[in-house]
Amino acid sequence: MTIISSYSIKGGVGKTALAVNLAYALQESGRRTLLLDLDPQGAVAFYFRMGSAKKLRMRDADALADGLRSNIRESDFPGLDIIPSNLAYRHFDIVLDSMTKSRKRLRKVLEEFKSEYDVILLDCPPNITLLSENVFRASDSIVIPVIPTVLSQRTLEQLTAFFQAEELPGEILRPFFSMVQKRNKLHREIMAELPLSCPGFLKTVIPFSADVEKMGLRRMPLLAYSTCCEAAQAYRALCNEILSETEPQP
Ligand SMILES: Nc1ncnc2c1ncn2[C@@H]1O[C@H](COP(=O)(O)OP(=O)(O)OP(=O)(O)O)[C@@H](O)[C@H]1O
Numbered sequence: 051m052t053i054i055s056s057y058s059i060k061g062g063v064g065k066t067a068l069a070v071n072l073a074y075a076l077q078e079s080g081r082r083t084l085l086l087d088l089d090p091q092g093a094v095a096f097y098f099r100m101g102s103a104k105k106l107r108m109r110d111a112d113a114l115a116d117g118l119r120s121n122i123r124e125s126d127f128p129g130l131d132i133i134p135s136n137l138a139y140r141h142f143d144i145v146l147d148s149m150t151k152s153r154k155r156l157r158k159v160l161e162e163f164k165s166e167y168d169v170i171l172l173d174c175p176p177n178i179t180l181l182s183e184n185v186f187r188a189s190d191s192i193v194i195p196v197i198p199t200v201l202s203q204r205t206l207e208q209l210t211a212f213f214q215a216e217e218l219p220g221e222i223l224r225p226f227f228s229m230v231q232k233r234n235k236l237h238r239e240i241m242a243e244l245p246l247s248c249p250g251f252l253k254t255v256i257p258f259s260a261d262v263e264k265m266g267l268r269r270m271p272l273l274a275y276s277t278c279c280e281a282a283q284a285y286r287a288l289c290n291e292i293l294s295e296t297e298p299q300p
Pocket residue numbers: 060061062063064065066067068089091093174175176228229230256257258259260262263264265266281
């Protein structure tokens with residue numbers, strides 16, 4: 051089982067857009083996939099036309115695993131299951147803090163699902179908290195959308211520095227450029243420079259595109275209904291790049 055997270059300290063950069071399209075690409079490739087939405091905003095359930103999760107008991111790791119299991123829903127796409135979010139997830143940090151080994155709990159909980167799924171995908175909320183630290187320690191790969199702007203660059207540098215300070219494995223950090231506007235000079239400059247100082251940048255670039263925004267109207271992953279638009283082709287290339295690097299082909 052491989053655990054891949056869509057994560058950034060920064061909000062609104064394309065984490066959920068990546069998570070739902072990667073989840074779709076994973077099931078399409080024949081991998082048994084579980085997409086777990088850790089963000090109380092609950093956007094994953096919206097995109098897959100589901101309600102939110104039932105309230106979870108989160109008093110200890112066993113209760114959390116049972117609660118997550120009871121919230122697994124089949125999506126419209128064979129092989130892709132979803133655990134929607136719940137507003138109660140806003141208390142995740144407090145619950146984790148009360149547990150022993152509080153920074154490694156999520157990995158232990160997710161190991162419960164090891165025999166049932168090839169890949170677990172985590173859509174993460176935008177911040178750096180105890181839940182984020184659990185995500186860092188649970189993930190085999192952390193895919194990070196980076197809009198080529200100065201503030202996005204800064205948050206990526208903060209994350210890299212955090213990994214160094216905590217002696218976490220920096221090689222699992224896999225940034226990529228998101229919402230790119232080719233005509234924007236600053237975007238072009240940052241895209242030329244940032245990968246030089248930040249190893250592990252994925253090559254594929256996701257353009258800024260109204261087709262991605264329209265996912266909110268269609269309420270399904272872009273890859274489920276479009277093959278030819280530039281953004282769909284870019285997402286497919288990005289998913290293939292992530293899959294080829296994170297795990298052996300089945
Ligand atoms: N490549 C893109 N081009 C244009 N709009 C995009 C693109 N990617 C995402 N968006 C839009 O930007 C908004 C934020 O995207 P998304 O929800 O994926 O970001 P996020 O990082 O998950 O946000 P949050 O931090 O709030 O969870 C959404 O309205 C989405 O439709």
